[in-house]
């Protein structure tokens with residue numbers, strides 16, 4: 001089978017398409033034929049190897065797992081004898097267990113991985129966006145910010161992968177949303193539900209007079225110190241972008257009853273929690289509360305172009321990557337929408 005591989009850290013050109021043996025599922029595993037995945041900033045960080053924090057996961061001197069890719073949409077081709085949640089022919093999506101290994105034609109994942117069934121009418125491209133963008137934005141807003149109806153939120157990087165989901169999730173919870181993005185994306189961010197949009201090319205949001213319950217900098221373009229004056233007295237500053245500064249600010253404000261700074265590591269949550277949230281994604285998608293934004297599409301043969309594009313830092317929404325030029329190769333008649341009770345994993 002074909003896979004994308006890299007055996008040393010570096011520029012997009014370290015990525016190669018190689019041929020390796022197709023894996024065989026163990027008794028507790030499913031073999032998934034991958035249809036779609038995404039290329040994200042995390043793939044770029046892992047491939048470059050220039051982040052100390054990332055190397056803790058990916059390998060100190062060279063990549064531990066040569067195959068990148070943290071999420072997948074695919075079809076179950078075989079299931080081990082102890083697998084109970086899935087069967088051959090199921091269309092599934094979700095993150096891989098360690099944020100790697102999905103840029104391949106096949107992968108084996110355990111029965112209790114964070115996989116869920118794809119609703120029949122959801123496209124593979126749409127499903128591909130959820131495991132990274134939705135599964136990052138939701139825990140930040142729901143669990144860290146405890147976002148409530150009527151609260152004011154500033155979402156910086158509102159046009160990005162996490163940002164486009166953050167706007168729609170904040171809307172679902174009834175918040176008043178101000179988005180920050182570039183001129184090109186103002187209309188798109190408004191269409192997702194932002195009440196107000198600041199074009200960062202024209203206005204410095206840090207110098208505006210509004211006060212917010214939550215500032216969520218999805219793009220890592222600000223600091224707690226810079227945004228402190230934008231927060232209400234008990235406001236919270238959130239960012240998914242790891243840095244020594246945010247870790248220090250979180251430590252210093254953790255016991256505060258006033259303004260606080262927070263980062264979370266959403267990829268480290270349990271598979272059961274992630275799967276339950278993907279079921280929630282399916283519900284929001286089915287009730288038109290969430291509409292994935294797909295900014296660009298590449299095939300795996302174009303992996304170097306895809307990485308180069310994402311690395312520029314100005315993509316809108318998600319970048320989907322597929323083995324075929326059209327993602328919809330899944331046989332729809334074999335896709336089944338099961339009852340919610342069958343989809344939700346037990347939280348262990």
Ligand SMILES: NC(=O)c1ccc[n+]([C@@H]2O[C@H](COP(=O)([O-])OP(=O)(O)OC[C@H]3O[C@@H](n4cnc5c(N)ncnc54)[C@H](OP(=O)(O)O)[C@@H]3O)[C@@H](O)[C@H]2O)c1
Pocket residue numbers: 040041042045136156157158159160161162163180181182183185200218219220221239240241242264265266267313314315316317
């Ligand atoms: N902590 C965790 O568990 C976790 C999990 C996943 C990701 N992350 C981190 O989350 C971060 C964001 O990821 P992402 O995938 O959402 O990125 P992304 O899709 O590449 O989006 C970045 C967005 O930032 C916008 N942007 C660029 N410059 C800006 C500026 N000066 N002001 C405001 N917006 C600006 C871009 O919009 P324009 O084109 O409009 O400029 C782009 O849409 C990364 O640092 C990633 O490592 C953390």
